[in-house]
Amino acid sequence: MQVFNEFVNVFNAHSDTILSGVADSDVKDAMRYALEAGGKRLRPYLVFAMSSQTLQNENMLNLAYALEMVHTYSLVHDDLPAMDNDDYRRGQLTTHKRFDEATAILAGDALLTQAFYVISTLALNHEDLVRAIHILSTSSGANGMILGQVLDIQNDTKHTNQIEDLYRLYEYKTGCLFSAALRLGNLLNQKHENEAQLDQIGKKLGIVFQIQDDYLERTSTFDVIGKSNQSDLDNHKKTVIEFLGIDATKLKINELYAELNRDIMLLNETYPLLMDIVHWMKDRIK
Amino acid sequence: MQVFNEFVNVFNAHSDTILSGVADSDVKDAMRYALEAGGKRLRPYLVFAMSSQTLQNENMLNLAYALEMVHTYSLVHDDLPAMDNDDYRRGQLTTHKRFDEATAILAGDALLTQAFYVISTLALNHEDLVRAIHILSTSSGANGMILGQVLDIQNDTKHTNQIEDLYRLYEYKTGCLFSAALRLGNLLNQKHENEAQLDQIGKKLGIVFQIQDDYLERTSTFDVIGKSNQSDLDNHKKTVIEFLGIDATKLKINELYAELNRDIMLLNETYPLLMDIVHWMKDRIK
Numbered sequence: 101m102q103v104f105n106e107f108v109n110v111f112n113a114h115s116d117t118i119l120s121g122v123a124d125s126d127v128k129d130a131m132r133y134a135l136e137a138g139g140k141r142l143r144p145y146l147v148f149a150m151s152s153q154t155l156q157n158e159n160m161l162n163l164a165y166a167l168e169m170v171h172t173y174s175l176v177h178d179d180l181p182a183m184d185n186d187d188y189r190r191g192q193l194t195t196h197k198r199f200d201e202a203t204a205i206l207a208g209d210a211l212l213t214q215a216f217y218v219i220s221t222l223a224l225n226h227e228d229l230v231r232a233i234h235i236l237s238t239s240s241g242a243n244g245m246i247l248g249q250v251l252d253i254q255n256d257t258k259h260t261n262q263i264e265d266l267y268r269l270y271e272y273k274t275g276c277l278f279s280a281a282l283r284l285g286n287l288l289n290q291k292h293e294n295e296a297q298l299d300q301i302g303k304k305l306g307i308v309f310q311i312q313d314d315y316l317e318r319t320s321t322f323d324v325i326g327k328s329n330q331s332d333l334d335n336h337k338k339t340v341i342e343f344l345g346i347d348a349t350k351l352k353i354n355e356l357y358a359e360l361n362r363d364i365m366l367l368n369e370t371y372p373l374l375m376d377i378v379h380w381m382k383d384r385i386k
Numbered sequence: 387m388q389v390f391n392e393f394v395n396v397f398n399a400h401s402d403t404i405l406s407g408v409a410d411s412d413v414k415d416a417m418r419y420a421l422e423a424g425g426k427r428l429r430p431y432l433v434f435a436m437s438s439q440t441l442q443n444e445n446m447l448n449l450a451y452a453l454e455m456v457h458t459y460s461l462v463h464d465d466l467p468a469m470d471n472d473d474y475r476r477g478q479l480t481t482h483k484r485f486d487e488a489t490a491i492l493a494g495d496a497l498l499t500q501a502f503y504v505i506s507t508l509a510l511n512h513e514d515l516v517r518a519i520h521i522l523s524t525s526s527g528a529n530g531m532i533l534g535q536v537l538d539i540q541n542d543t544k545h546t547n548q549i550e551d552l553y554r555l556y557e558y559k560t561g562c563l564f565s566a567a568l569r570l571g572n573l574l575n576q577k578h579e580n581e582a583q584l585d586q587i588g589k590k591l592g593i594v595f596q597i598q599d600d601y602l603e604r605t606s607t608f609d610v611i612g613k614s615n616q617s618d619l620d621n622h623k624k625t626v627i628e629f630l631g632i633d634a635t636k637l638k639i640n641e642l643y644a645e646l647n648r649d650i651m652l653l654n655e656t657y658p659l660l661m662d663i664v665h666w667m668k669d670r671i672k
Contacts, residue, residue: 122528125536131528177495182487201468205491206535209463209498210528216502217523226512233519237503242408242417242496249492250411 101380103373107148107155108141111168114161118169118218122210130199130207131214134172138190142309142381143281144168149373150285150298159223160288163232166215167281170240173211176204178249212240228287235287239280248273255337263343267307275306282374294367301363305378308356312384314339315349350385357382387666389659393434393441394427397454400447404455404504408496416485416493417500420458424476428595428667429567430454435659436571436584445509446574449518452501453567456526459497462490464535498526514573521573525566534559541623549629553593561592568660580653587649591664594642598670600625601635636671643668 115135122128144164153160179186179194180201187197196204219232238244251259251269260266279302286298318341340349357378364375401421408414430450439446465472465480466487473483482490505518524530537545537555546552565588572584604627626635646664650657 213527220520234506241499
């Protein structure tokens with residue numbers, strides 16, 4: 101996926117621009133640390149893949165960063181001792197371990213706030229900017245990603261009785277931001293059609309992505325996924341493996357990707373980069 | 387101040403409307419708990435006071451709530467053990483003591499996100515909505531309120547050598563949201579003049595408000611300010627009292643309010659409700 105690699109290089113180099121207006125402080129350092137910790141950059145790439153913009157398009161990069169800032173803040177807060185209590189993320193110290201808890205809390209808050217600021221400065225018509233704020237706030241708030249975090253916490257305490265509970269958790273925790281990525285990318289191209297279908301595709305992609313994480317956490321080592329695969333086990337979280345076993349989980353992953361393939365083909369336009377990245381995601385498990 | 391009391395009643399009754407679209411969860415309960423914990427409602431009242439709208443105006447109430455949600459999230463996170471570690475706020479248990487730390491972190495995140503969502507739904511023209519997002523995100527982010535929190539944390543560790551450092555802390559920590567309140571209220575009235583003056587008035591009001599807090603914390607009891615007056619002393623925070631002593635602090639407060647009186651009179655319109663609330667704020671100290 102050469103275009104994905106090229107995008108990641110351009111995207112990563114854009115962090116200076118994104119942070120250039122932020123006053124120097126420990127919180128800014130922590131924002132930068134969290135943003136530059138790497139990660140696959142899947143969500144911003146999905147924005148790009150949907151947007152029909154060039155790799156260097158400033159507007160696209162800024163909007164993609166806004167979404168990545170929301171994702172990053174959620175990781176910084178999720179790693180805190182009161183939440184998942186993770187010391188490592190993507191193979192390096194989590195933000196609160198590298199700085200301290202107070203700075204990590206504030207850096208998360210600042211990343212979330214800055215995401216909305218960045219959108220307010222985009223070179224789009226005002227109606228589309230308001231639409232972008234609406235998409236980002238609904239997909240990441242208490243009816244979206246944060247609801248997913250709540251379900252995740254309850255998953256610790258054994259509220260997850262059926263596999264559907266887990267799919268719902270994954271839909272909110274991960275699917276909502278994937279949905280936002282597709283819809284924001286579409287919006288950047290000043291297209292407003294396919295909203296409902298893109299929402300469904302994004303959510304399904306989030307679900308299968310999390311199922312793959314369950315699969316990889318049980319079958320891989322630290323090197324592959326960049327964090328301890330003991331974390332979920334230690335926290336007594338239920339995963340799809342407990343419900344389906346390893347073989348049926350792999351079948352489920354293949355089934356969902358086949359559905360996604362069909363869903364994308366049924367859209368009334370072709371999105372070749374979206375199709376490619378979905379195939380690339382499927383290939384995380386051979 | 388009968389109109390202030392009337393506003394607070396109408397405002398408090400509006401919380402159901404604000405939370406009506408939020409999915410039921412522990413986080414929603416915590417959002418409601420934090421929002422309904424009371425407080426003076428000064429920031430939303432400043433929005434109303436500037437707006438020339440009726441007490442029942444939905445648009446005004448929603449915008450005022452958006453600002454109060456940002457203020458409330460900052461208190462929820464500020465009270466956390468890793469930050470100020472306060473058990474009581476406004477005379478009742480802080481959110482993380484009433485619920486737990488994870489829920490309080492997420493409720494704060496959700497309140498911040500919901501503030502931007504609420505703005506995206508206001509019945510204003512799209513240009514003014516984007517302006518409102520811009521005002522709220524800049525005043526509350528890493529160049530505004532959050533920078534104030536950073537300075538506040540550094541104040542713990544004795545970085546505050548001059549009284550100007552403390553004024554700067556207060557300007558960011560409290561003044562920025564007061565400035566946002568005035569500018570958002572003005573915007574609601576579809577006025578775009580006086581931006582710079584209102585920004586300065588809001589910041590000065592924030593500084594004097596915090597100086598009054600220092601004064602009251604040193605001279606009052608739990609009943610008056612609703613939180614332990616030992617908190618800042620226990621945390622080894624510097625206050626204006628250490629620099630000026632009690633008597634000169636009171637003089638400084640009077641001096642700043644006299645300046646504010648003049649600044650408001652110099653605006654090219656009259657704002658009687660703003661003048662009244664500033665006098666009421668001054669009267670916190672007789």
